[in-house]
Amino acid sequence: MTSLRHSIVFRLALSYGLLFLLSLAAISSVFYVGTAGLLARNTDGQIVAIAHQLEQVHERSGTGALLQAIHTLLTDDKDVETEEYLVLDPQGRKLIGNLTAWSHLPTKNDALTKVQVQRLGHDSTSRLLVHRFEDGSLLLVGRDLQEQHQLERMILGALGIGGLLGLLLAMLGALLFRAQLQPRLTAIQLTTQDVSAGKLDRRIATSPAKDELAGIARDVNRMLDDIERLMDTARNVSNTIAHDLRTPLGRIRSALEETLQPPAETAQWQRAAHYAIDEIDTLIGVFEKLLQIAEAESGVRRQRFEILPLRAMLDDLLELYQPAAEAQGMRLTLDVEGTPTVLADRDLMANVLANLLDNAFKYAGQGACVGVSAVQAEQHVSLVVQDNGPGIPPDVMARATERFFRVDDSRSQRGNGLGLSIVAAVVSLHHGELKLEDARPGLRVSILLPRA
Structure with missing residues (x-):
C-alpha cells in the first residue's frame, strides 16, 4: 500500500476512476431530478386544471352541477387508482368523494x-388542492402519489444499477490505464537504475508507437547514447592526457637527472x-587548447560576436602562411566568391583557419597543394580548406574531431x-556545420556558417 500510495500511475488511475464516478453521479442526479420534477409538475398541473374546471362548473351551475361533474369523474374509469375528490358542505359534512378519512385538511386556499x-379505506400519501367557496362549502382535488413514488423508486433502482456498472467500468478502466502505463514506466525506471549502476549500454525497449511515452523512451535512449559516447571520450581523454603528460615530464626528469651527474657544468x-622550458611550454600549449575547447563549448564568447567580412581576414592569414608554404615547396591558393560575411568572433575564426592550415601543412607533405575558398550562398557561407595529401582513412573519419585523436597511433609526429x-567546438559555437x-x-x- 505504501508503494501504491507513492505511485504516480496508481494516483492517475484512481483520479481517473473518481472523475468517472463523479461524472456519472452528476449525470444521474440531473436525470433523476429532471425526471422526478417532470412527474411532480405534471401531477400538479393536472390537479390545478381539474380544480379550475370544477370551480367554473360551481360558479356557473351551482353545487348540484359540481356534484354531478365529480360523480362523472369518479365513474369514467380514468385515473381510477390515483384520482381523489371530496366536497364538504358549509357544516363540514361529506357530499361526495372517494376520501374516507382525513386527519386534517390544508387551510391555505388554492x-x-x-x-x-x-382513500377508499386505504392510507394514501396525496397531493391535494383545497378551494373554499363563498358559501362555505369545500372542494378538494388531489392525486395519490403512490404510483409516482413507485416510478421514482424504479428510476433510483435503475440509476443504482447503472452506478454499480459505472463503478465496475471505472475500476476496469483504471486497471487498463495502469496496465498501459506501469510496464512502460517500469522499463524506463529499471533502465535508468542500471545506467546509474554503471551499465551504460542499457537501453529502453522502444515500439513503433508515436505517443508521449514512446517519445520519452527514444529521447532517453538518445541521451544515453550521448552519455556513453561522452564517457568513452572522457576515458580516452584521461588516458591520452596521462600519456601525453607522462612522456614530456619523464623527459624533463631525465634531463635534470643528467645535470646532477658530476661533473656538473x-x-x-x-x-x-x-x-x-620547451617541454613545459608544450604542456602549457596542450592545456591552453583544452581551455579553448571548453570556452567555445560553454558559449561564453558569444557576446564578442561581430559582423565579420571574411575576405580581409583570409587575405591576412594566407599572407602570414605563404612563406611557410614556399619553404616546404607547397602551393597555397585562395579563392573568394562574392563578399562572404558572417556573425562571428574574429579571433576564434582566425584560430579555426590557422588550425586547419597547420594540419594541412603538417600532414599533406612536401610539394602538396593547399586551397582555401570562401563562397557566400543565399542562406549560408561556405569555408573550405582542401589539400591533396594522404588524408584521413574513411573508417576513422568520424573520430577525427575527438580530443587527442590522431591517425598515427605511434604518435611519431609532433x-x-x-x-x-x-x-x-568553435563551429558549434557559431551554429555552423563541420564536414x-x-x-x-x-x-x-568544409564549414557552413549562417550568413550575417
Missing part, C-alpha cells in the same frame, strides 16, 4: 399540499633548463590531436 389521508645546466576538436570529406586524394574540410 395551494398544493402533501397530506396523509385515507654551467652549459649542461643551461641546456637542461632550456629543454625543460602534435596533440586537439586541432580539429577546437575547430568543431570532413575524402578529397581523393587529400582531405576536404
